[in-house]
Amino acid sequence: MMSDVLLEVKDLHTHFKLEEGTLKAVNGVSFTIRKNRTLGIVGESGCGKSVTAQSIMRITPKKNSKISGQILLHRESGAADIVQLDEDGDEMRDLRGRDIAMIFQEPMTAFSPVHTIGNQIMEALFVHGEKDKRKARDHVISLLEEVGIPAPERRIDEYSFQLSGGMRQRSMIAMAIVLNPRLLIADEPTTALDVTIQAQILRLMKRLQRDNGMAIMFITHDLGVIANMADDVAVMYLGKIVEYGSSRQIFKDPKHPYTKGLIRSIPKFGATEGKHLATIKGTVPVPLDPPDACPFANRCSEFIAGKCDIRMPASVVVAPGHSVSCVLYE
Amino acid sequence: MYFLAFTHEFWTPYRAVTQHQGFVNTPPTPIHFFDSRGNFVGHFVYRLDYELNRDTFERIYTEDPDSIHRIRFFTRGEPYRFWGQFETDLHFFDAGEGKLFLLGSDQLGRDVFSRILAASRISLTIGLVGVFLSFFLGATLGGISGFYGGAVDIVIMRITEILSAIPQIPLWIALAAIVPIDWPVTRTYFAITLILSTMTWTGLARAVRAKLLEMREQDYIMAAKIAGASDIRIIYDHLLPGYISFLIVNITIAIPGMILGETALSFLGLGIRPPAVSWGTLLEGAQNISNIALYPWLLTPALFVIATVLLFNFVGDGLRDAADPFKEL
Amino acid sequence: MSLSKYLVQRLIYALLVLIVISFLIFMIVQLPRGDAVDRIVNARQAQGDIITEEDEAALRAQYGLDKPIYAQYFIWATQFARGNMGQSMLGIPVSNLINERIVATMLLSIISLIATYALAVPIGIYSATNQYSLGDYFWTFVGFIGLATPNFLLALIMLFVFHKAFGLSIGGLFSPGVEEQPWSLAKALDLLNHLWIPIIVIVTAQTAGTIRTMRATLLDELGQQYVITARAKGLRYRQLLFKYPVRLALNPVVNSVGYILPRLISGQTIVAIVLNLPTLGPLLFSALLAEDVELATSILMIQSILAVIGVILGDIILSLYDPRIRMEKGVT
Numbered sequence: 001m002m003s004d005v006l007l008e009v010k011d012l013h014t015h016f017k018l019e020e021g022t023l024k025a026v027n028g029v030s031f032t033i034r035k036n037r038t039l040g041i042v043g044e045s046g047c048g049k050s051v052t053a054q055s056i057m058r059i060t061p062k063k064n065s066k067i068s069g070q071i072l073l074h075r076e077s078g079a080a081d082i083v084q085l086d087e088d089g090d091e092m093r094d095l096r097g098r099d100i101a102m103i104f105q106e107p108m109t110a111f112s113p114v115h116t117i118g119n120q121i122m123e124a125l126f127v128h129g130e131k132d133k134r135k136a137r138d139h140v141i142s143l144l145e146e147v148g149i150p151a152p153e154r155r156i157d158e159y160s161f162q163l164s165g166g167m168r169q170r171s172m173i174a175m176a177i178v179l180n181p182r183l184l185i186a187d188e189p190t191t192a193l194d195v196t197i198q199a200q201i202l203r204l205m206k207r208l209q210r211d212n213g214m215a216i217m218f219i220t221h222d223l224g225v226i227a228n229m230a231d232d233v234a235v236m237y238l239g240k241i242v243e244y245g246s247s248r249q250i251f252k253d254p255k256h257p258y259t260k261g262l263i264r265s266i267p268k269f270g271a272t273e274g275k276h277l278a279t280i281k282g283t284v285p286v287p288l289d290p291p292d293a294c295p296f297a298n299r300c301s302e303f304i305a306g307k308c309d310i311r312m313p314a315s316v317v318v319a320p321g322h323s324v325s326c327v328l329y330e
Numbered sequence: 331m332y333f334l335a336f337t338h339e340f341w342t343p344y345r346a347v348t349q350h351q352g353f354v355n356t357p358p359t360p361i362h363f364f365d366s367r368g369n370f371v372g373h374f375v376y377r378l379d380y381e382l383n384r385d386t387f388e389r390i391y392t393e394d395p396d397s398i399h400r401i402r403f404f405t406r407g408e409p410y411r412f413w414g415q416f417e418t419d420l421h422f423f424d425a426g427e428g429k430l431f432l433l434g435s436d437q438l439g440r441d442v443f444s445r446i447l448a449a450s451r452i453s454l455t456i457g458l459v460g461v462f463l464s465f466f467l468g469a470t471l472g473g474i475s476g477f478y479g480g481a482v483d484i485v486i487m488r489i490t491e492i493l494s495a496i497p498q499i500p501l502w503i504a505l506a507a508i509v510p511i512d513w514p515v516t517r518t519y520f521a522i523t524l525i526l527s528t529m530t531w532t533g534l535a536r537a538v539r540a541k542l543l544e545m546r547e548q549d550y551i552m553a554a555k556i557a558g559a560s561d562i563r564i565i566y567d568h569l570l571p572g573y574i575s576f577l578i579v580n581i582t583i584a585i586p587g588m589i590l591g592e593t594a595l596s597f598l599g600l601g602i603r604p605p606a607v608s609w610g611t612l613l614e615g616a617q618n619i620s621n622i623a624l625y626p627w628l629l630t631p632a633l634f635v636i637a638t639v640l641l642f643n644f645v646g647d648g649l650r651d652a653a654d655p656f657k658e659l
Numbered sequence: 660m661s662l663s664k665y666l667v668q669r670l671i672y673a674l675l676v677l678i679v680i681s682f683l684i685f686m687i688v689q690l691p692r693g694d695a696v697d698r699i700v701n702a703r704q705a706q707g708d709i710i711t712e713e714d715e716a717a718l719r720a721q722y723g724l725d726k727p728i729y730a731q732y733f734i735w736a737t738q739f740a741r742g743n744m745g746q747s748m749l750g751i752p753v754s755n756l757i758n759e760r761i762v763a764t765m766l767l768s769i770i771s772l773i774a775t776y777a778l779a780v781p782i783g784i785y786s787a788t789n790q791y792s793l794g795d796y797f798w799t800f801v802g803f804i805g806l807a808t809p810n811f812l813l814a815l816i817m818l819f820v821f822h823k824a825f826g827l828s829i830g831g832l833f834s835p836g837v838e839e840q841p842w843s844l845a846k847a848l849d850l851l852n853h854l855w856i857p858i859i860v861i862v863t864a865q866t867a868g869t870i871r872t873m874r875a876t877l878l879d880e881l882g883q884q885y886v887i888t889a890r891a892k893g894l895r896y897r898q899l900l901f902k903y904p905v906r907l908a909l910n911p912v913v914n915s916v917g918y919i920l921p922r923l924i925s926g927q928t929i930v931a932i933v934l935n936l937p938t939l940g941p942l943l944f945s946a947l948l949a950e951d952v953e954l955a956t957s958i959l960m961i962q963s964i965l966a967v968i969g970v971i972l973g974d975i976i977l978s979l980y981d982p983r984i985r986m987e988k989g990v991t
Binding site: 491492494495496497498499500501503504505507508586590593594597598613629632635636637639640643644 | 683684803804808812815816921924940944958959965966970
């Protein structure tokens with residue numbers, strides 16, 4: 001089993017020093033990503049899911065961020081702790097793109113508007129040692145074809161603003177997989193797209209995973225997408241993973257009041273006719289110098305005074321592979 | 331600063347036009363606190379004597395250590411008409427019988443400090459009046475252009491393009507050279523202001539237009555239109571509040587340009603003409619290299635110009651930051 | 660639309676602009692000062708000649724000044740377009756006077772332009788990548804001073820400083836007596852020796868503004884998503900910095916060629932007067948004071964032409980430089 005493990009994140013903390021205090025965007029997160037599997041990370045905006053991804057890539061804003069904990073990347077040559085690497089060092093830069101690649105939410109702004117798509121995709125090849133321009137170009141053309149871009153030999157010389165949103169996201173995927181990474185981090189890859197394109201992109205990602213055997217870390221706030229894509233699911237709230245389990249466990253048997261709330265708020269066809277859709281009251285607070293207590297306490301419908309607000313509940317295993325952090329299960 | 335400018339008669343020891351016989355091109359008068367024997371007397375100046383250097387025919391000013399003139403505050407000195415309303419002779423300070431030239435005197439024996447403060451009245455207001463004029467032109471035309479778009483927009487924008495393609499200072503010089511020399515001071519003043527405005531309104535117009543175009547696309551304007559609000563109403567109720575802060579910022583940034591423009595023209599002798607004084611006319615005396623070398627204090631008005639412009643820039647910058655809530659802190 | 664077509668379009672536009680400008684200049688300079696005949700008559704009378712009304716009318720007809728304004732403008736404009744700029748009051752053809760000085764003017768403008776960018780772009784990049792560092796504050800401060808100090812004041816101060824410190828007189832472009840000598844290495848060195856001070860003076864104000872633009876846009880671009888994308892590809896920060904954000908931040912700077920050139924020409928005018936440089940500025944000034952109308956109009960026209968060329972150049976360079984603009988205008 002252990003040889004399957006690609007990436008282990010242990011007690012990851014990513015803090016930002018701001019004038020107003022310390023923003024604890026990621027505050028003690030642990031999870032494991034295995035080959036050929038998809039880990040879905042779900043949560044509302046501001047829960048720290050994107051920062052988790054950026055921490056793995058070590059592309060958090062330089063000046064004021066501080067990462068601690070362990071991010072172990074298992075390779076044939078042994079494990080490397082990404083947290084310990086110099087973010088601008090050769091080893092980290094070599095990891096990026098080759099071992100771990102990333103797709104971003106905004107395909108419009110993720111490409112430079114004054115360089116051609118081909119230029120920007122081929123760049124990843126050149127950075128990682130490819131010398132032959134002809135070969136790089138052919139490779140990118142075939143890749144563009146693979147991700148479903150028609151007339152790739154023409155598109156390769158076009159600019160991002162000449163492509164449609166779906167095309168741009170396909171190009172972005174091509175850019176991410178050009179080096180055959182072992183882990184693909186997809187940060188809300190379909191949020192900016194409309195529903196039909198969304199489905200196409202998800203299908204494309206699944207196909208690529210099947211063909212290349214890469215692991216995917218899929219970040220989204222859309223539970224529907226998670227149900228469709230993920231093998232395992234981590235539910236994040238305010239910098240912490242509150243519940244972790246297989247996709248089936250999370251959707252069929254949610255434990256944490258927050259997970260339950262999320263699932264209740266998915267509109268179901270026919271089932272909620274004439275009723276108001278369930279919501280979770282309040283909004284996600286900003287984790288500026290957060291107190292050491294359950295982060296969800298102030299919004300929880302099952303809040304127990306004197307228990308929830310005095311300490312952080314420990315993570316409890318409720319079923320094989322299914323754990324939850326809530327006083328109800330301690 | 332504007333307060334100083336409008337009450338300059340009071341703050342300065344002498345009138346701007348008073349020529350002090352025998353005190354031509356004196357360097358700044360040193361203020362002493364101790365007399366020549368080391369006794370503390372408080373702030374005072376010595377009387378100035380001068381002799382002619384026989385070799386260079388320049389005047390050498392020396393201090394006479396036996397004549398001590400205390401600097402007095404709230405004294406009665408030369409009479410003037412305060413704001414042209416009532417006669418008074420109250421001054422903030424002077425040195426009695428001794429001459430006190432804080433920043434020296436010019437080639438006609440006039441106190442440079444008094445003249446600088448007097449000049450600030452014109453130099454500072456010309457910025458305000460000029461900006462008001464170009465603001466009026468710019469905001470109106472730019473507003474029309476941005477709000478209505480279409481042919482009106484094209485015509486107005488072409489005009490601004492053409493105007494801004496002409497090199498500004500040569501055109502100013504050309505325009506200012508038309509102003510007849512025999513015009514009275516106030517008329518010259520307004521002519522110069524008008525000339526300065528003709529070139530500066532274009533930038534403001536473009537800025538207003540760009541801002542309006544951006545805002546016109548906002549959904550809430552569409553909502554107001556759908557609700558049947560009239561154009562005027564949309565401009566006043568919805569657009570104006572949104573860009574008033576933007577306008578203020580732009581105005582603040584435009585003022586120093588005006589002041590510099592006036593200074594430049596007056597410096598060349600094409601702007602404000604004597605007997606009126608502005609910082610530019612004061613600097614006119616400093617055009618000549620030998621003058622600067624011998625009487626460097628004639629350059630002091632330049633420091634006032636620079637300080638003023640800096641001040642406006644800082645204020646403008648601060649306002650811009652304050653007015654833009656989305657800008658990164 | 661092809662590039663050449665776009666070029667032609669811009670040139671036609673420039674020509675139209677120049678025609679409008681020439682009309683404006685004609686109105687501003689020529690009309691308020693009476694016509695050439697008045698001046699000739701005045702000059703003659705001053706010499707004691709007696710000139711009758713008939714003589715005057717004959718002269719007017721000869722110069723075409725009996726015609727309405729638009730016709731006069733037309734005569735003047737066609738003459739100007741043919742390169743005939745008329746006689747200066749000094750009795751020398753205007754074109755000779757301008758030819759003497761136009762090289763120095765253009766030399767000064769172009770060197771200042773290059774110097775502006777050579778200084779402003781690296782400093783802007785430094786300030787943006789080291790935001791809020793001591794160096795950044797230093798340059799921001801210098802920039803503010805540069806913006807606040809009018810060119811000619813700086814020129815005055817430089818005159819003063821150099822006189823005090825080195826006893827140098829720094830006016831003009833050549834040391835006394837050198838100008839008449841034939842071109843040689845010594846002459847060129849002498850020119851360089853005199854050139855750098857006016858260039859510093861002219862460049863200071865423009866550089867300040869350009870640094871601020873460069874810094875602000877680069878800061879903007881540094882926060883863009885594509886910077887993160889590039890980092891995620893494994894690019895080195897320096898590689899990435901120059902390939903993406905700097906490249907994009909240069910757009911407004913490149914575009915500014917269009918308005919910086921007119922400003923340089925404009926700013927140069929007063930500096931040249933103070934420093935006594937043999938450029939068009941001082942000539943214009945003395946021409947205006949002496950009411951030398953033909954000369955003044957021609958100089959203003961030449962300066963405008965230089966400025967408009969700058970604007971067009973800026974447009975063209977930008978359209979070559981930024982694919983977004985190229986596509987928008989349909990230029991391929």
